[in-house]
Amino acid sequence: QSVLTQPPSVSAAPGQKVTISCSVSSSNIGNNFVSWYRQLPGTAPKLLIYENNKRPSGIPDRFSGSKSGTSATLGITGLQTGDEADYYCGTWDSSLNLWVFGGGTKLTVL
Amino acid sequence: EVQLVQSGAEVKKPGESLRISCKGSGYSFTSYWISWVRQMPGKGLEWMGRIDPSDSYTNYSPSFQGHVTISADKSISTAYLEWSSLKASDTAMYYCARLYCSGGRCYEFDYWGQGTLVTVSS
Numbered sequence: 001q002s003v004l005t006q007p008p009s010v011s012a013a014p015g016q017k018v019t020i021s022c023s024v025s026s027s028n029i030g031n032n033f034v035s036w037y038r039q040l041p042g043t044a045p046k047l048l049i050y051e052n053n054k055r056p057s058g059i060p061d062r063f064s065g066s067k068s069g070t071s072a073t074l075g076i077t078g079l080q081t082g083d084e085a086d087y088y089c090g091t092w093d094s095s096l097n098l099w100v101f102g103g104g105t106k107l108t109v110l
Numbered sequence: 111e112v113q114l115v116q117s118g119a120e121v122k123k124p125g126e127s128l129r130i131s132c133k134g135s136g137y138s139f140t141s142y143w144i145s146w147v148r149q150m151p152g153k154g155l156e157w158m159g160r161i162d163p164s165d166s167y168t169n170y171s172p173s174f175q176g177h178v179t180i181s182a183d184k185s186i187s188t189a190y191l192e193w194s195s196l197k198a199s200d201t202a203m204y205y206c207a208r209l210y211c212s213g214g215r216c217y218e219f220d221y222w223g224q225g226t227l228v229t230v231s232s
Contacts, residue, residue, distance in 0.1 A: 032215060033217055033218070035217070035218035035219070037155075037219070039155075044205055044222040044223065044224055044225050045147075045155065045205070045207075045219070045222055046222065047218055047219060047220050047221075047222075050217065050218040050220070051217060051218070056220065086154075088154065088155055090155075090157075090218075090219070092215050092216040092217070094214070094215055096172075097169050098157060098169070098171050098172075099145065099157040099160070099171075099209070099216060100157065101147075101154060101155040101156065101157060102154075103154050104154040104155070
């Protein structure tokens, strides 16, 4: 059972905004940074957001991240059909010394 | 350019052994941890474990401890994931990824390999 809880699916129309939540259930990881990954169909995951709200070089500012308390959120504006993918949050469990991923959220752009 | 290049797809029978590889280039291989991540068909990402290539220190997810072995050869900038006796349930895509860690914490996977599909079937 994942200690990072994501909604299984979200959907929105092209051009709209969507948010994906990542709820942290363990105090071991609540103080650590959250990162987000996008996995397009048939491809490897790719880093979208790191340290809660930072974008790697090449990631457009349509993508944003935030964290408040025990919940992190990925926001995507100006949705495009090419954004259809699975999105995963992840963080480090300092007590158990292991990485945890959320269960993933499938984004559908209607 | 940072790259992680994994070995090709494998088809094996139950009980056989297997080692897959992940070669890093474009950066100092010993400066970052390497992790392995499993993705079973139609499922999410599962962290298997990590290795520090500078000294080959490893730690594993309890779910995978004892079932796989992670190793590295820093002289050729390559990490490995190994099974001694495969099961049908090991059928999955396996990704290596570069993991940034500092001060006892890890922060993000900033580069990923292309994945190695392992199929175990009699």
